[in-house]
Amino acid sequence: MTHLAELPAPLALLAAALVLAGAFLSLAGSFGLLRMRTFYDRLHAPTIATSMGISCVLLASMLVFTALQSRLVIHELLVGALVVLTTPVTLMLVARAALHRDRLEKSPAVPRAARPEPAEEPAE
Amino acid sequence: MRWLLPHPVISAGLLAFWLMASRSVAPGPMLVGAIIALLGGWALTLLDPPKVRIRRPGLILQLAGRVFVDIIRSNLAVARIVLSRRLPRRTGFLHIPLALREPHALAVLACILTATPGTAWLEFDAEEGWLLIHVLDLIDEEEWVRIVKERYEAPLLEIFR
Amino acid sequence: MSLAVLSWSLLIAQVMLALAFGCTAWRVLHGPRAQDRVVALDILYLNGMLLLLTFGIRTGTDLYFEAALVVALLGFVSTGAFAKFLMRGEVIE
Known part of the structure; x- marks a missing residue:
């Protein structure tokens, strides 16, 4: 860990705060995945980790490497862009697959179509 | 060129x-x-991808800034919900009528809604323009419909005209 | 002083990420349904990637970054394939 000693103190503290915040948010997202009750509730928790959790850790990494190599290091942006752009796509795909499966099983918990069903149909 | x-x-x-x-x-x-x-x-x-015409670059920046702020805000809100002792009782599906039909604009809206913790895009009915989303904190349905339509759909309609 | 703070923060962050890894791994193993496992696997990849990045900061080498990039790419492709499989029962039609 000796290379970290070369960091100026304010930068080191900022990087420490960012790493801690990112790890905490990722933990919160994963914990939500564990804790929520239904699949559709669980779908919301991971986006904490994929939006702010990863941004904080990547920002810390950029800070540390830029300071250590004394030149602008921004290749972390690649990972960031990749994750930020692809996560909505994958989550949407899985959500649609889950909806499709639930509908095939005629689960009463999910709506039958994107269009709202006419309210208060008279019972047959 | x-x-x-x-x-x-x-x-x-x-x-x-x-x-x-x-x-x-x-x-x-x-x-x-x-x-x-x-x-x-x-x-x-x-x-040969379909052509897309984008207008109002200022509005794009404004929308991006708005999404950025919203993502941070809802991150904290959802983190609080996850870590609170009681889980919210009101989670549910929401139907929203959309005027948006342009495929690129719909893709952008889908990414915005899914990337924001608390809302997830599920399905879009292209014929009649009904959008089905799932909301984690569904206390006021009207409020959510208004947020999606005014905060995101209105600028997208302007940008992809 | 600041070195100690940073190294302890990195250690605590790694412990938290390991816990997050455990949460998602539990969800992958226990389901209850296939779609739960797929979402959990996606986040498991992400937690692993974040762990690699913190190791990279800790050791000061760029090598971990390359691994993180590959993990991010693989996570996207595999989750897409899984979602397709859930929808149709086949990956390639």
Whole structure:
């Protein structure tokens, strides 16, 4: 860990705060995945980790490497862009697959179509 | 110019990608990056993606800033919900009528809604324009419909006209 | 002083990420349904990637970054394939 000693103190503290915040948010997202009750509730928790959790850790990494190599290091942006752009796509795909499966099983918990069903149909 | 760079934004993105991945701006990586950018642009022409017309660059920046702020805010809100002792009782599906039909605009809206913790895009009925989303904190349905329509749909309608 | 703070923060962050890894791994193993496992696997990839990045900061080498990039790419492709499989029962039609 000796290379970290070369960091100026304010930068080191900022990087420490960012790493801690990112790890905490990722933990919160994963914990939500564990804790929520239904699949559709669980779908919301991971986006904490994929939006702010990863941004904080990547920002810390950029800070540390830029300071250590004394030149602008921004290749972390690649990972960031990749994750930020692809996560909505994958989550949407899985959500649609889950909806499709639930509908095939005629689960009463999910709506039958994107269009709202006419309210208060008279019972047959 | 048109035949050399048919998709300038994509080519610029590819060049930036290559320079970032190789971590230098020396002439060598620059040359390879430029070749990749040109080839990528031509390859995309062969694939023939549908044309998209974007207006109001100022509004795009405004929308991006708004999404950024909303993502941070809902991150904290959802983190609080996850870590609170009692889980919210009101989670549920929400139907929203949309006026948006342009595929690119719908894709952007889908990414915004899914990337924001607390809302997830599920399905869109292209014929009648009904959108089905799932909301984690569904206390006021009218409020959510208003948020989606006014905060996101209205600027997207202006941008992709 | 600041070195100690940073190294302890990195250690605590790694412990938290390991816990997050455990949460998602539990969800992958226990389901209850296939779609739960797929979402959990996606986040498991992400937690692993974040762990690699913190190791990278800790050791000061760029090597971990390359691994993180590959993990991010693989996570996207595999989750897409899984989602397709859930929808149709086949990956390639």
